[in-house]
Amino acid sequence: MKIHSRLAISEKHILIVGNRSYKNLGDELILLWTVKLLVAEDKKITIAAYDPEWLKKFFSQFIDVSKITFVTEIPKWFRTRIKYIRQGKMKEWKLYKKVDAVIIGWGEIITEENKNSYRYRLVSLLPCLKKPRYLMGGIQLPKKLFNRFLFTRILKRTKHIFARDHETVHEMKIYGFDDVEFFMDTSYFAYDWEKKYNETERKYIVINLNKNAEKFLPEIIQDVKKLYNQWYEIMYIPVAKWKNDYYNDMKYAHKIQRETEIKDQRFTIVDREEDFDGFVKTIAQAHIVISSRLHLFLIASFLGVETKVYPYQKKILKMQKTLEALGI
Numbered sequence: 359m360k361i362h363s364r365l366a367i368s369e370k371h372i373l374i375v376g377n378r379s380y381k382n383l384g385d386e387l388i389l390l391w392t393v394k395l396l397v398a399e400d401k402k403i404t405i406a407a408y409d410p411e412w413l414k415k416f417f418s419q420f421i422d423v424s425k426i427t428f429v430t431e432i433p434k435w436f437r438t439r440i441k442y443i444r445q446g447k448m449k450e451w452k453l454y455k456k457v458d459a460v461i462i463g464w465g466e467i468i469t470e471e472n473k474n475s476y477r478y479r480l481v482s483l484l485p486c487l488k489k490p491r492y493l494m495g496g497i498q499l500p501k502k503l504f505n506r507f508l509f510t511r512i513l514k515r516t517k518h519i520f521a522r523d524h525e526t527v528h529e530m531k532i533y534g535f536d537d538v539e540f541f542m543d544t545s546y547f548a549y550d551w552e553k554k555y556n557e558t559e560r561k562y563i564v565i566n567l568n569k570n571a572e573k574f575l576p577e578i579i580q581d582v583k584k585l586y587n588q589w590y591e592i593m594y595i596p597v598a599k600w601k602n603d604y605y606n607d608m609k610y611a612h613k614i615q616r617e618t619e620i621k622d623q624r625f626t627i628v629d630r631e632e633d634f635d636g637f638v639k640t641i642a643q644a645h646i647v648i649s650s651r652l653h654l655f656l657i658a659s660f661l662g663v664e665t666k667v668y669p670y671q672k673k674i675l676k677m678q679k680t681l682e683a684l685g686i
Contacts, residue, residue, distance in 0.1 A: 361542045361684065365395050365520065367492060369458035371402040375431065375482040376462040383597045383630060384465055384653030386413075387545035390420055392463055392494065395544070397421070404457055406431040406482065419634060420548075429453050432484050434474070454485035459492065459517075465543070465652065466673040467495040468509065476500065476508035487515075494520040494541070496673055499529050523676040524683065542684075543677065545653055551660040555639045562591035564628070564644040564658075567610040568598060571650030571670035575610070578668065579617045581648050590645060592620055595628045595637070597651040607651075652677060659686055 374392060389405070396403050403426045407413040410428035417423050429450045433439040442448070460483060468475050483491070493516055500506045513535060520541035521527045530538040563585050567578055582592060594614065596607035608627075615625045630637035638661070641647060647658035648666045652674050655667040659681055669675050 360540075361546070362539075363395065363547055365392075365399065365492075365541075366518065367396075367399075367401070367459065367461075369401075369490065371404070371456065371458045372396055373404045373406065373454060373457040373460045373486065373489075374463055375406045375460060376464045376467055376479055382599075384545065384651070384656075386416065387548040387653060387657075388463060388465060388495070388543065390417060391544035391546075391548040392461065393417070393426065394421060394547070403427070404429060404453060406454075416631065427453060432482055434478055434481050451485040457486060457489060459490045460486055461492045461494055462512075463494040465495055465522075466671070467493060467497060468500075468512070469496070469498040469671075469673070470500055470502065470505060471498070471671050471673075476505045476512065479512055480508060489515070490517050491515050492518050492520065494522075495543075496522050496676060497526045497530065498672065499533060523680045525676050525679070543656065543680075545656055546660060549634075549638060551638075551657075553638075555642050558643045560591060560643075561589060562593050562626075562644060564593045564595055564641060564647045564649075564654075565614065566595050566597050566607060566649040566651050566654050567614065567668075568607050568650050568670075571668050572610075574650060574668040574670070575613065578648060578650075579614060581666065582614060582618050582620075585646075586618060586620055586624070592618075592625045593628050593640060593644070594625065595630060595640075595654060597630075597649075597654050599631075656681075 374389065393403060405426060406429050408431055410430055414423050414428050430447045433442045462479055468479060500509050517537065519530060519538040521538055522541060522543040524540055527538050527540050565578065565582060567575060586592060594611040596611065598607050611627060628637060628640050641658055641663060642661045644663055646664045646666060647654060649655050650668040650670050655665050656677065658665045667674060
């Protein structure tokens with residue numbers, strides 16, 4: 359496999375949907391470099407996001423956002439739809455309709471491990487269902503009858519698939535869709551991972567846990583205890599920072615610290631939003647990164663840091679194989 363950094367998209371005005379892009383590190387990095395690639399190819403860009411203003415502010419650290427249009431993503435549920443209408447967001451549909459093509463991008467964009475992913479992808483396209491589209495990320499072929507139906511609807515106007523793992527390429531070709539190629543997870547391009555940092559004298563590890571991998575909590579606690587007893591400091595990184603339980607990694611910081619009985623001065627929460635370069639430096643100088651989050655594992659791998667990953671979903675195993683095949 360070769361790593362390409364150019365998207366073969368002929369249309370001029372591109373809408374990016376399907377990326378939650380709200381306080382989730384992986385989604386943000388995938389989206390950031392996708393935008394950078396499109397800007398380099400002189401494309402006009404519109405981004406659909408959960409919180410357009412937050413995303414615009416976050417991205418302003420890295421790129422000029424003045425020429426990018428940010429719109430609110432189409433709500434997926436009844437109550438959020440009512441709120442969407444009351445806030446006057448329906449007027450944004452005209453911005454959706456102005457685009458020439460759509461990129462449906464995320465990490466594992468279509469998978470039955472996320473039971474709503476097929477429906478979510480189609481709902482995201484409601485104002486522009488007839489526009490040509492490109493899929494970008496990982497895909498797992500559906501087994502359930504209704505999901506198969508939704509998948510055929512998604513593929514109907516799909517011109518090309520940029521797949522981040524070889525398994526997706528292989529499965530799509532067997533499925534009968536030949537316009538598919540390997541394209542590295544775009545977080546790989548989002549930052550200068552080879553940047554050199556001065557060596558630190560601090561002795562620490564970086565950890566993370568999320569809701570999907572909660573079953574691994576006892577094992578991670580044992581990992582932390584072992585290294586803490588070897589006089590390592592513990593740095594916890596909340597990769598996802600939503601307020602609900604499902605995407606709030608902070609709740610596991612408290613659980614791990616409580617179960618290990620580590621004092622505050624040896625247990626630090628690392629913020630990645632305000633100083634991204636400082637966050638990368640923290641990862642680069644860690645003794646080991648222990649994580650259940652795919653993109654914390656990927657970043658550590660890009661930086662050449664030892665990792666121990668707890669794979670709660672197939673996507674992590676697929677990306678491990680991809681990195682091995684690329685020699686990363």
